[in-house]
Amino acid sequence: RQHGAMSFVDMAHSCGVLPIDLDETGCDFAGLLSYKWMYSPYAAGLLYVNPGRIGELAVRFPGGRSESWLDFETDRFELHDSAERFQFGPWSWPLVHAWAAACDWLTEIGPAEIAERTGWLTDRLKRGLQSIETVELLTPGEFTRSAALVSMSMTGWTGEDLAATLRERWNMIVKPLPHTREGLRISVPFFLLEEEIDRLVEALGELAACS
The missing domain is CATH 3.40.640.10 (Type I PLP-dependent aspartate aminotransferase-like (Major domain))
Structure with missing residues (x-):
């Protein structure tokens, strides 16, 4: 300015x-x-x-x-x-x-309630992803810098293969990263359930153990 x-x-x-x-x-x-x-x-x-x-x-x-x-x-x-x-x-x-x-x-x-809920869910997801050894969290840890998107990569997997496997085996729809990095871009709307976050982390952990 x-x-x-x-x-x-x-x-x-x-x-x-x-x-x-x-x-x-x-x-x-x-x-x-x-x-x-x-x-x-x-x-x-x-x-x-x-x-x-x-x-x-x-x-x-x-x-x-x-x-x-x-x-x-x-x-x-x-x-x-x-x-x-x-x-x-x-x-x-x-x-x-x-x-x-x-x-x-x-x-x-309520905007404040939506932000609080979304921040809580994304934090839960990020902690779960960081517990998987072969996963790299690409999104900043602070909710205010990442909003409702969480991006990650997994050693040995392309984004397309991860997305296809999650859909085929667990009926989960997650988009692969659209640009140069290989991985997933996970959308976290405020109305997701905690168990849905946990199921995604468990599925990724299972795939990581097999790779």
């Missing part, structure tokens, strides 16, 4: 997991998704613009929802003063209402 740089917070894996006050972060922009941890259909997005930055961000594609008023006869218009000026076109109303319902559901449960 001292050098005039603007900040953008990617909230794809934090919104719906951690209680966040955007005013407190002081960020200039933030983006979040309707799916993943918001638990509504794919795929809508939301852009937050700090009120102090609205005038500095150019509107490249004004649309039918960008203007506060429009005069067709004189071809004159004025953009909204708020972030509405960045709305390009019509919404998918079923998706909007589904997202709103998901937000109501998460709010009713």
